[in-house]
Amino acid sequence: MTVNQASSTVSVTVEPNPSVCGETVTVCATVTAVAPGSGTPTGTITFTGPGGLNVTLALDAGGTACLTTSSLTGGTYSATYNGDSCFAGSDGPFEVTVNQAASTTTVSVDPNPSVCGETVTVCATVTAVAPGSGTPTGTITFTGPGGLNETVTLDASGTACVTTTVLETGTVTAVYNGDSCFLPSTGSLDVTVNQASSTVSVTVDPNPSVCGETVTVCATVTAVAPGSGTPTGTITFTGPGGLN
Incomplete structure (x- = not known):
C-alpha cells in the first residue's frame, strides 16, 4: 500500500495592510490540507521578500506561523511551506503596501536672544510620528530673516544644524524635504536679535x-x-x- 504526500495550500494575512514605514506589522501564514487529504500540516514556513526578508518559523498546532516585524517595505512577498512527511510544500505569495510615515520637525536656536552679528547655531531634528518608526533621512532647508537660506543633510540621528551670523529678529523656518519613507514636515521658532x-x-x-x-x-x-x-x-x- 502506498500513501503519498497530500497537497497543501498556504493562506496569508497581513495586519495592518497598508501600513506606514516602521510600523509593526504581523504576517501570519496558515497551511491547510487539500482534499482528499486531511489533517493539520506540521513543519516550517519561510517568509521571504523585499529588503532581504528571509525568516523561517515553525508552524503551531493549528498549522499557523506568524512573523512580527517593523522593517517591511512595499512589494510582493512569499510564505513558503517547506512540507513534512505527510504534506507537500506549497507557496503563498502576498502583497504588502507600506506608505510614507508622518514626520515632525522641531527647531532650536542657540543663543536666543542674540545680538547683531553674533554666531548663532540653528538646529532641526526630524522624528517619526507613531505608528511609524525609524530615523528620517534626507535634507532640511533653513530660511529666516536676514537672508538665511541653506539646505543641510540630516545626520545619523535625524538632526541638521547650520551656523550663521546674519540672523535678524523674526521667525526661523526648517522644512524637512522628506525621503522615500517619511513625509515632509515643517518646524519654526521665533528668534530675537538685539542691537550689539x-x-x-x-x-x-x-x-x-x-x-x-x-x-x-x-x-x-x-x-x-x-x-x-x-x-x-x-x-x-x-x-x-x-x-x-
Whole structure:
C-alpha cells in the first residue's frame, strides 16, 4: 500500500495592510490540507521578500506561523511551506503596501536672544510620528530673516544644524524635504536679535596743533563681541571752539 504526500495550500494575512514605514506589522501564514487529504500540516514556513526578508518559523498546532516585524517595505512577498512527511510544500505569495510615515520637525536656536552679528547655531531634528518608526533621512532647508537660506543633510540621528551670523529678529523656518519613507514636515521658532554694543575710537592729526592749523579728526566704530560686522550710520563730532 502506498500513501503519498497530500497537497497543501498556504493562506496569508497581513495586519495592518497598508501600513506606514516602521510600523509593526504581523504576517501570519496558515497551511491547510487539500482534499482528499486531511489533517493539520506540521513543519516550517519561510517568509521571504523585499529588503532581504528571509525568516523561517515553525508552524503551531493549528498549522499557523506568524512573523512580527517593523522593517517591511512595499512589494510582493512569499510564505513558503517547506512540507513534512505527510504534506507537500506549497507557496503563498502576498502583497504588502507600506506608505510614507508622518514626520515632525522641531527647531532650536542657540543663543536666543542674540545680538547683531553674533554666531548663532540653528538646529532641526526630524522624528517619526507613531505608528511609524525609524530615523528620517534626507535634507532640511533653513530660511529666516536676514537672508538665511541653506539646505543641510540630516545626520545619523535625524538632526541638521547650520551656523550663521546674519540672523535678524523674526521667525526661523526648517522644512524637512522628506525621503522615500517619511513625509515632509515643517518646524519654526521665533528668534530675537538685539542691537550689539559698539565702541568708538578717535584719532586727531596733528595733535598737538597750532591755532588755525587744519586738523583731521577721525572716528572708527567697531562691534563689541559677541557682536560682529561693520556698523553703519552717522557720527556726530562735538568739541571746544564750537565743533558740532
